[in-house]
Each structure stands twice: as C-alpha cells, then as structure tokens.
Amino acid sequence: MASGRRAWAAVAVVCAALFLLGLDFTVLNVAIPGLRADLGPTLAETQWIVDGYALALGGCVLAAGALGDRYGRRRAFLAGLALCGLASVAGATGHGAAQLVAARCGMGLGAALFMPATLSTVVHVLPEPAARRRAIGIWAAVAGVGAVFGPVAGGLLVQRYGWQAAFWLNVPVIAVIGATALAVLPESRAPEARPLDRPGALLSCAGLLALVWGVIEAPGRGWTSAGVLTAFAVAVLLIAAFVRRQLRCAEAMVPVRLLRGGPVWPATLSLALMSFAMFGAMFLLTLHLQQVRGLSAWQAGVRMVPLSLGLATGALLGPVLARRSGARVPCAGGLALIAAGFVQLGGLTVGSGDAPVLLFEGLAGVGAGLLAPVATELVMSAVPEGAAGVGSALNDATRQVGSTLGVAVLGSVLATALERARPADPAAFALAFTDGLGAAAVVGGAVALLAAVLAWRRLPGLDRPAVRDLDSSTTMS
Structure with a gap:
C-alpha cells in the first residue's frame, strides 16, 4: 500500500478516471443532432450509440471486479483506460452506426475494467479509517459530478468541433491519467490467488x-x-x-452471505434507489430546460452545475454525521431530501424560472451527497480484503442498474403522458410535458421516500452496536 502524498496522488488519479467515466455517460447526448445529420443513423441505431456504453458497463462490471482482484487492480485500471481510449478513437473516426455502437460498447467495457479499481484502490492505499472516509467522500462526489458536467463540456466542444469531439475528448485525458497512474498507482490484488x-x-x-x-x-x-x-x-x-x-x-466470486444480514444489502439497495431517483431526475430536468424553456444544451448544462456543488457539500457532511449519529441519519435524511427535491421538480410549470430548479438541485444534490459516501463505506468495510474489487463492483453495478432503470422508468412515465395528450401546438406540448413531469416526479419522490424508510429501519445508528460502525477497524488493507 502507499502512504502520505503518494497515497493521495493515487486517490486523485482514480478520481480523475471516475470523473471521465461520468462524463462519458452524458457527453454524447449533445452530439446526437450533428451525428444524425452527418451519418444518418436510424432512431434505434442512435439509441444504441448512446446506450451501448451503459449496457457494456452495467453488464460486465461485476466480472471485471473479480478479474482485478485476481490479476491486479492496477493492471485492470490501466487495461480499462487503454481499451476506453482505443474505442474512443474508433468512435471519433467512425463512418457508420455499427462502428459507433461497437465503439461505445468498447468504451463501456473499458470503464467496467477500471471503475471497480478506483474504489478498491482508495481502500487499499488508505487503510486508516478517517482518511479512508474522507477519500470515499471525494470519490462519491466525483462519481456524480462527471455526469453533470457532460452536457457543459460536450456542448462547448461539439458546438465548435463537431460530434467527433465527444469521442476525441477522452484521448488526451486518458493519456495523462494513464501516464500518471504508471507513476503513482500501487498494485494490489487478493492475498490468495484463488481460481477464478x-x-x-x-x-x-x-x-x-x-x-x-x-x-x-x-x-x-x-x-x-x-x-x-x-x-x-x-x-x-x-x-x-x-x-x-x-x-x-x-x-x-462474490461473498453473497454478506448480503444476508448486517448493513450491506440495505446500503447497496439505498445506493441503487438513490441512483434511480437522481439520474431519472437529471434526465427529466434536462428535457424540461431544453424542450419547455427552449435553452440550448450548453445553457441547460450550466444550470445543472449547482447540483455538483450540492453533491460535494453533502459528501463532506455525510461522514461527519455518521460519526456522530450512525449511518441511518445521513442515509435516510439524504433520501428524504431527495424526495423533497422531487416535490419542487413536480411543481415546475411552463413559466417557471431558475429558482425552483436551483432549489431542487440544492436539496437533491446535498441529499445524494450525504448518502453516497456513508453507504459506500458500509459496503466496503464489510467485504474481505481479497474481494475488494468485487465489493467495489457490487457497489458500481447496483448504482449503474439503478440509474439506467431510473431514466427508463421516469422517462416512460413522461412519454406516456405526452402520448396521451398528443399536443398539436408548442404551447399545448409544454403543458402536456409539465403534466408528465409532475407524474414522473411523484414516482421518483415515492421511490426516494420508500428508500428513506428502508434506510432508517435497516441501517445502523449509534443505538445499534451490534452492527460495526464507520469508526471501527475493518478487514480491508
């Protein structure tokens, strides 16, 4: 393991890779109009150009975490970066839909390799609980911030250089991260090389x-x-x-028995439901800003930046609250704040300005930030050293499936409302859209509220000493 400045340098490197991963989730959305005009893919092909990344990442991340545990997490991290970079070049030079779908799937597979290594590396280089909590708080904030900045960075680059910039963006960033990782990232793996x-x-x-x-x-x-x-x-x-x-x-491959008792299963489920609510809300809000208020992709992206500030603030406060009151307060309280944010989101009207949007972002951002590092630490502290990569991948997989499901479900609720209304003019469309947004916000808020109840009942507080708290020593190293 590393120590001192080298350890924190390693944390910075893996967090930079995590930021890039979040960016890749959303950066392509703003490039779709130019891409369709240039290459002419069908609607179904366009959907898979966007979603191929999520499919490969969500489907392969658990197995990729196990590979990192066995063959080396640094090796998996570097291999994933290299694959993501090569696939990005293939996407930027693509001349047809099939090549772009394959490129996005390759990028997702690369992300599946390096994503589990980010969190397991944090745990490895910082065995001291207090330092680890701070680092996981940073990791949790960065995990959401990258997705928020995707439309901002993508909007600027695509507007100037074309849709290919959404792919070329990765190449120099990956080169810098990879070169730095070679210098500062220590190797770690399971202490016993068990058969895969x-x-x-x-x-x-x-x-x-x-x-x-x-x-x-x-x-x-x-x-x-x-x-x-x-x-x-x-x-x-x-x-x-x-x-x-x-x-x-x-x-x-996975210590499934850990899910039977203790805080692991409610912590992972809380993370999944938080991702469901937050990514679904970001999807709805981005559509509202562009299709109802008529903002450009870049203007809409800028208005999402305060969400990242809320995430960072909550991620700093969550571990502090957990030390004083146990995990249930920041986790259940964070989910309750997300539910309150959905109340604001559901109240948006055709004439709503920035104020309710910013209030939603403040409430939901802080709420997600409170939950994420505390629930993540609960999961990782319960996983044995040899399965750190799998533990990280379990955390990643549940969040990935939750976010994909959130966009799909809340998007379907909105689409159903629009289909029923079949608005004939722009004004009627705006009214139908806000009605659908309200219905989707009810679903998202209900999910967040139910998750808050689950977290309050199942996660440990200071009055439940039978469950190891966040200050306890762990089996990880």
Missing part, C-alpha cells in the same frame, strides 16, 4: 446484460412487450443461478 469462478463470471455478465438490455429497450418497445418480458425473465433466471452458485461454490 468462470461460470459465475459468465452468469453475472449474461444476467446483468439481459437486465440492462431490457431496461434500455422497455421505453421504446413497451414494458409488456414480448422481447422485454423475455429479457427480464432471462435476467431473473441467470441472476438466480448466479446467486445459487455463489452460495455453493468454494471459489465464489
């Missing part, structure tokens, strides 16, 4: 891919369409087979 659970890895990949595919396709095909229902059924069967194998296999 290949059937488990295949089951997890196939099950998560089926789940994410179904979630992505549901808004367009319909949630009850044969293809989507089949995908969900396959996902349930494969994930159930994966869990059964993990419970019976001597070389289990």
Whole structure:
C-alpha cells in the first residue's frame, strides 16, 4: 500500500478516471443532432450509440471486479483506460452506426475494467479509517459530478468541433491519467490467488446484460412487450443461478452471505434507489430546460452545475454525521431530501424560472451527497480484503442498474403522458410535458421516500452496536 502524498496522488488519479467515466455517460447526448445529420443513423441505431456504453458497463462490471482482484487492480485500471481510449478513437473516426455502437460498447467495457479499481484502490492505499472516509467522500462526489458536467463540456466542444469531439475528448485525458497512474498507482490484488469462478463470471455478465438490455429497450418497445418480458425473465433466471452458485461454490466470486444480514444489502439497495431517483431526475430536468424553456444544451448544462456543488457539500457532511449519529441519519435524511427535491421538480410549470430548479438541485444534490459516501463505506468495510474489487463492483453495478432503470422508468412515465395528450401546438406540448413531469416526479419522490424508510429501519445508528460502525477497524488493507 502507499502512504502520505503518494497515497493521495493515487486517490486523485482514480478520481480523475471516475470523473471521465461520468462524463462519458452524458457527453454524447449533445452530439446526437450533428451525428444524425452527418451519418444518418436510424432512431434505434442512435439509441444504441448512446446506450451501448451503459449496457457494456452495467453488464460486465461485476466480472471485471473479480478479474482485478485476481490479476491486479492496477493492471485492470490501466487495461480499462487503454481499451476506453482505443474505442474512443474508433468512435471519433467512425463512418457508420455499427462502428459507433461497437465503439461505445468498447468504451463501456473499458470503464467496467477500471471503475471497480478506483474504489478498491482508495481502500487499499488508505487503510486508516478517517482518511479512508474522507477519500470515499471525494470519490462519491466525483462519481456524480462527471455526469453533470457532460452536457457543459460536450456542448462547448461539439458546438465548435463537431460530434467527433465527444469521442476525441477522452484521448488526451486518458493519456495523462494513464501516464500518471504508471507513476503513482500501487498494485494490489487478493492475498490468495484463488481460481477464478468462470461460470459465475459468465452468469453475472449474461444476467446483468439481459437486465440492462431490457431496461434500455422497455421505453421504446413497451414494458409488456414480448422481447422485454423475455429479457427480464432471462435476467431473473441467470441472476438466480448466479446467486445459487455463489452460495455453493468454494471459489465464489462474490461473498453473497454478506448480503444476508448486517448493513450491506440495505446500503447497496439505498445506493441503487438513490441512483434511480437522481439520474431519472437529471434526465427529466434536462428535457424540461431544453424542450419547455427552449435553452440550448450548453445553457441547460450550466444550470445543472449547482447540483455538483450540492453533491460535494453533502459528501463532506455525510461522514461527519455518521460519526456522530450512525449511518441511518445521513442515509435516510439524504433520501428524504431527495424526495423533497422531487416535490419542487413536480411543481415546475411552463413559466417557471431558475429558482425552483436551483432549489431542487440544492436539496437533491446535498441529499445524494450525504448518502453516497456513508453507504459506500458500509459496503466496503464489510467485504474481505481479497474481494475488494468485487465489493467495489457490487457497489458500481447496483448504482449503474439503478440509474439506467431510473431514466427508463421516469422517462416512460413522461412519454406516456405526452402520448396521451398528443399536443398539436408548442404551447399545448409544454403543458402536456409539465403534466408528465409532475407524474414522473411523484414516482421518483415515492421511490426516494420508500428508500428513506428502508434506510432508517435497516441501517445502523449509534443505538445499534451490534452492527460495526464507520469508526471501527475493518478487514480491508
């Protein structure tokens, strides 16, 4: 493990990679009009150019975390960066939809390799609990900030250099991160080189891919369409087979028994539901700013920046509250703030200005920031040293599936309202949109509120000493 300045330099490097990952989630959205005008992909092809990244990342991250534990997390980090960079070049030089879809999937697969290594590296280089908490707070804030800045950076670059800039952006950044990582990032892996659970890895990949595919396709095909229902059924069967194998296999990839008791399962579920609410809300809010208020992608992106400030503020306060009151206060309180933010989001009208938008961003941003580092620390402190990469990947996978599901579900609620209204003129469209936004906000707020109740009942407070708190020593190193 590293120490002192080298340890914090390693934290800075992995957080920079995490920021880039978040950026790649949203940066391409502002490039779609130019891309379609230039290459002429169909609507379905355009959707998969955007969503291929999420599909590969969400489907492969759990198996990638296990590979990092066995073969080296630094090695996985560098390999993921290299793959992401090469795929970005392929996307920037693409001449057809198939090449761009493949490029985005390659970028997602690269992100799946390096994303688990970011958090497991933080845990490895900072074994002291207080320093680790601070670093995880930074990690949690950066995880959301990159996605917020995607439309801002993308809007500026695409406007000047064309849609290819959304891909070229990655190349110099990855080169700098990779060169720095070679100098400061220490290698870490499981202390015992156990055999890789290949059937488990295949089951997890196939099950998560089926789940994410179904979630992505549901808004367009319909949630009850044969293809989507089949995908969900396959996902349930494969994930159930994966869990059964993990419970019976001597070389289990994931310590599933940790999910049976203690704070791990409510912490991971809280993270997933937080991601559901926040990414769904960001999607709705971006559409409102552009389609109802008529702002450009860059103008809408700038108005999302205060959300990142809220995330950073909450991430600093969350561990402090956890030390004083236990995990349930920042986690349940953060989710309650997100629910309160949805009340503001649901109240937006055609004539609403910036004030309610900023109030939503303040409430929801601080709320997500309070929850994320505390829940993440609960998960990582319960995972044994040899499974740090898998523990990180479990955290990443639940958040990824939650965010994808949030965009799909809340987007479908909005789309259903618009379809029923079938507005014939722009003014009627704006009214129908705000009605649909209100309905989607009710769903998102209800999810956040239910998650708050779950967190309050299941996560540890200072009055529950049977559950190890955040100040306790851990088995990680």
